[in-house]
Amino acid sequence: MADVDTAQEAPRRWAKDAIPVAEEVPPFTFVLVKLASRCNINCTYCYWFRDAEVYNKPAVLTIEAEDAFCERLEQHIEEFELDHFVLIFHGGEPLLFPKHRFVEFQEKLLDIEDRTGCEISRGVCTNAILIDQEWADILKSYNVTVSVSLDGPPDIHDKYRVDFKGRGTHADTLRGIECLRAEGIEPGLISVCNPQTDPEQVLSYVVEKLRIKEFDILPPDATHSDNPPQISDYFIKLFDVWYDKYAAQGVRIRTLDAMIQGLVGNLSVSDTVGLGPIDTVTLMTDGSLEPLDVLRIVGDGSTKTDTNVLRNALQDVQDDPRWRESFEASMQLCETCGRLSVGSTIQASIAKVGSASSLISGKGFLQPSLSSIRRMPPHRQRGRTPET
Numbered sequence: 420m421a422d423v424d425t426a427q428e429a430p431r432r433w434a435k436d437a438i439p440v441a442e443e444v445p446p447f448t449f450v451l452v453k454l455a456s457r458c459n460i461n462c463t464y465c466y467w468f469r470d471a472e473v474y475n476k477p478a479v480l481t482i483e484a485e486d487a488f489c490e491r492l493e494q495h496i497e498e499f500e501l502d503h504f505v506l507i508f509h510g511g512e513p514l515l516f517p518k519h520r521f522v523e524f525q526e527k528l529l530d531i532e533d534r535t536g537c538e539i540s541r542g543v544c545t546n547a548i549l550i551d552q553e554w555a556d557i558l559k560s561y562n563v564t565v566s567v568s569l570d571g572p573p574d575i576h577d578k579y580r581v582d583f584k585g586r587g588t589h590a591d592t593l594r595g596i597e598c599l600r601a602e603g604i605e606p607g608l609i610s611v612c613n614p615q616t617d618p619e620q621v622l623s624y625v626v627e628k629l630r631i632k633e634f635d636i637l638p639p640d641a642t643h644s645d646n647p648p649q650i651s652d653y654f655i656k657l658f659d660v661w662y663d664k665y666a667a668q669g670v671r672i673r674t675l676d677a678m679i680q681g682l683v684g685n686l687s688v689s690d691t692v693g694l695g696p697i698d699t700v701t702l703m704t705d706g707s708l709e710p711l712d713v714l715r716i717v718g719d720g721s722t723k724t725d726t727n728v729l730r731n732a733l734q735d736v737q738d739d740p741r742w743r744e745s746f747e748a749s750m751q752l753c754e755t756c757g758r759l760s761v762g763s764t765i766q767a768s769i770a771k772v773g774s775a776s777s778l779i780s781g782k783g784f785l786q787p788s789l790s791s792i793r794r795m796p797p798h799r800q801r802g803r804t805p806e807t
C-alpha cells in the first residue's frame with residue numbers, strides 16, 4: 420500500500436490566516452515512516468515504483484536507521500516541547516517488516532512516550548493481504564490504527580490491484596479486513612478512483628456492504644505530462660451521489676471535504692486537493708528524509724534530499740532545497756492556475772492538484788492543475804440540498 424492518508428492523522432496545525440513565509444516551518448509533528456520499500460503485490464497504477472530509486476533502498480527499515488530515528492524523534496520532541504506526534508507506517512507494503520521488529524519498534528516508541536510525556540499516535544496503511552491473527556493482535560495491543568487500500572467491489576478493485584501474476588487481490592484484502600474486525604479493529608479505507616467506473620458502485624459497496632462511513636476516494640497519481648484521463652465527471656457524480664444519498668447518513672469522504680474546504684476559502688489538509696501546506700516528512704528505509712513521497716511520480720530521485728537521521732536532526736530537512744521546493748509549491752498557485760477566470764476560493768480548491776499531483780516531469784513541483792478538475796467547483800454552485 421502506498422497511498423498516503425495523512426489527512427486523517429496529521430494534526431491540523433496551520434491556521435487559515437497563517438500561511439507561513441518560507442522561513443517559518445513549524446516543528447514537524449508528523450512523519451511518514453517507510454517500514455518497507457518493496458511490495459507483495461503489483462498494482463498497475465502504483466506511484467511508488469515509478470521511481471527506480473526505491474529499489475536502491477534497503478527492503479525494510481534498517482535497524483541503524485530505526486535507532487537513529489528514535490533518537491532524533493526524542494530529541495525533536497524535547498527540543499520543541501511537543502505533547503503530540505503522529506507516525507504513519509507505510510511502504511511499499513509496511514507489513515513486510517518482520518513482526519518481531521515491529522514489536523521492538525513499538526516498545527522503543529512507548530519508552531519515548533514515557534520519558535517525554537509526549538503522546539505518539541501510530542497508524543499503518545496496508546493492503547491488508549498479510550494481516551493474520553498475529554498481526555491483528557500486535558496492532559491492537561499497540562493501539563495502531565489501520566487504513567486499508569481497497570478500490571471498491573471486486574470487478575473495480577481487481578482491475579488494477581493485482582498480484583505479480585496479474586490476479587486480482589480483492590478476496591485477500593477482504594480476508595485481512597475480516598481478520599482485523601474479528602480482533603475488534605475497525606479499519607479505515609482508502610480507494611483510488613478509476614474514472615471509467617461508476618462512483619455510485621463504489622459508494623454503495625463501501626457504505627452498504629462494508630459498513631464503513633468515513634473513507635477516502637483519491638484521484639489517481641499522475642503528472643501533467645502523463646495526460647491522464649479526465650476525472651471531473653467521476654468526481655462530479657461522486658459528489659452528487661454522496662450529497663443526495665449519503666451525506667445525511669453521516670458518510671464523509673475526505674477528498675470531498677477538502678474540496679469543500681477550498682471552496683469556502685479554508686486551507687486544506689489534503690495532500691491532493693486544495694491550497695494548504697504539505698509539510699510531510701518521509702523517513703526512507705535507509706534513514707534518509709524526503710518530502711511527501713507521492714511526489715516521486717515526477718521521476719527517478721525526484722524526492723531525494725541530502726538529509727538522513729544518521730547525520731541530521733528531523734527539522735534539518737526543512738532547509739533541503741528539494742523538500743523546500745515541494746513545501747513552497749503546496750502554498751502557491753502556479754502561473755497557469757493563477758490566470759484561470761474563476762474566483763480565488765475556486766483557485767484555492769484546485770491548487771494542490773496542480774502542485775502535488777500533476778507535476779510536469781523535470782520542471783519542478785509548481786505546475787498547472789489537471790485541467791479537467793476545473794469543471795468541478797462551478798458544478799457545485801447549483802444549489803442542491805441533500806435528500807433525507
Ligand code: SF4
Nearest residue numbers: 420421458462465511
Ligand atoms: S499495495 Fe499497490 S499501490 Fe501500494 S505499494 Fe503495493 S503495489 Fe503500490
